[in-house]
Amino acid sequence: MPAYLDGVCKEIRMWSEMKKTGLQSPLQSLYLGGGTPSVLSVSETGRILETVYQSFGMAPGAEITLEVNPGTLESGYLTAIRELGVNRLSIGAQSFDPAKLSFLSRIHTREQVFEALSDANRAGFSNIGLDLMYALPNETLDVWQADLDTAVALHVPHLSCYMLTLEPGTPLFDQYENSRFKPCDPERRSHFFKHTSRVLENAGYAHYEVSNFAKGRLFRSVHNTRYWERGAYIGIGPSAHSFLPQMTGVQKSLTLDQERIPAFCRPTVRCDSGIHPISAPGWIIWQPAACPGKIMKF
Numbered sequence: 001m002p003a004y005l006d007g008v009c010k011e012i013r014m015w016s017e018m019k020k021t022g023l024q025s026p027l028q029s030l031y032l033g034g035g036t037p038s039v040l041s042v043s044e045t046g047r048i049l050e051t052v053y054q055s056f057g058m059a060p061g062a063e064i065t066l067e068v069n070p071g072t073l074e075s076g077y078l079t080a081i082r083e084l085g086v087n088r089l090s091i092g093a094q095s096f097d098p099a100k101l102s103f104l105s106r107i108h109t110r111e112q113v114f115e116a117l118s119d120a121n122r123a124g125f126s127n128i129g130l131d132l133m134y135a136l137p138n139e140t141l142d143v144w145q146a147d148l149d150t151a152v153a154l155h156v157p158h159l160s161c162y163m164l165t166l167e168p169g170t171p172l173f174d175q176y177e178n179s180r181f182k183p184c185d186p187e188r189r190s191h192f193f194k195h196t197s198r199v200l201e202n203a204g205y206a207h208y209e210v211s212n213f214a215k216g217r218l219f220r221s222v223h224n225t226r227y228w229e230r231g232a233y234i235g236i237g238p239s240a241h242s243f244l245p246q247m248t249g250v251q252k253s254l255t256l257d258q259e260r261i262p263a264f265c266r267p268t269v270r271c272d273s274g275i276h277p278i279s280a281p282g283w284i285i286w287q288p289a290a291c292p293g294k295i296m297k298f
Contacts, residue, residue, distance in 0.1 A: 033067025071108030
């Protein structure tokens with residue numbers, strides 16, 4: 001973990017040295033996730049935040065989100081995280097149904113989701129999002145409705161409701177390939193989606209993005225909205241994606257030395273022929289001729 005944190009902090013400082021990225025400074029939002037950043041200690045999270053503050057600065061009232069796995073939380077953790085300046089939580093509940101949690105190989109229980117929400121409220125968090133997943137194989141509408149009813153009863157101000165996506169290279173995809181289950185068919189997925197929107201809008205949530213629902217504009221995700229509005233953002237760490245509109249469509253060489261960051265943090269290009277490291281001195285951002293896929297991975 002120390003080597004990883006060293007690489008992350010170095011990469012943050014390197015981005016801050018770049019010119020004409022289109023980023024607003026000080027930053028308006030910061031998002032710590034995906035994966036499970038709550039496995040980091042308070043001091044490790046604090047080190048990342050301090051590096052961001054020193055490198056970019058954060059605007060007054062900036063949204064700072066931390067993704068949280070209910071199965072990794074210890075007593076007092078959220079209180080300490082709140083004191084660091086984190087003001088929004090995204091809690092990866094996925095479901096309140098034990099069978100769904102087992103299918104998804106989640107390490108937490110429904111009770112731990114309730115405990116995480118209680119801890120968040122005691123720590124002073126009011127801006128809280130809950131992630132839920134639906135359209136699992138053989139899932140009935142009644143099971144999904146029970147998840148929605150529970151979430152609404154908890155008065156969580158933001159809900160992200162995602163359909164299960166089978167990604168190659170994951171255990172679930174391997175099970176699918178081995179005919180262990182059949183995915184939810186498109187017609188049922190459409191029915192689930194429309195039902196979700198109808199139920200949550202009737203409960204007072206605005207369906208402001210494909211998978212996201214908020215109780216009022218105050219609780220809409222500032223950070224994710226920037227993605228949807230095609231604003232500039234940078235991603236830090238392995239496999240993090242960045243989008244810099246001012247630098248797209250042309251070959252752009254950056255004068256930073258790759259040797260300053262560990263190998264596992266160095267950028268790669270994903271294109272139709274596979275994933276390739278960028279081996280030229282400096283970083284090349286968006287090189288269409290070399291990469292028809294035009295998707296950068298950092």
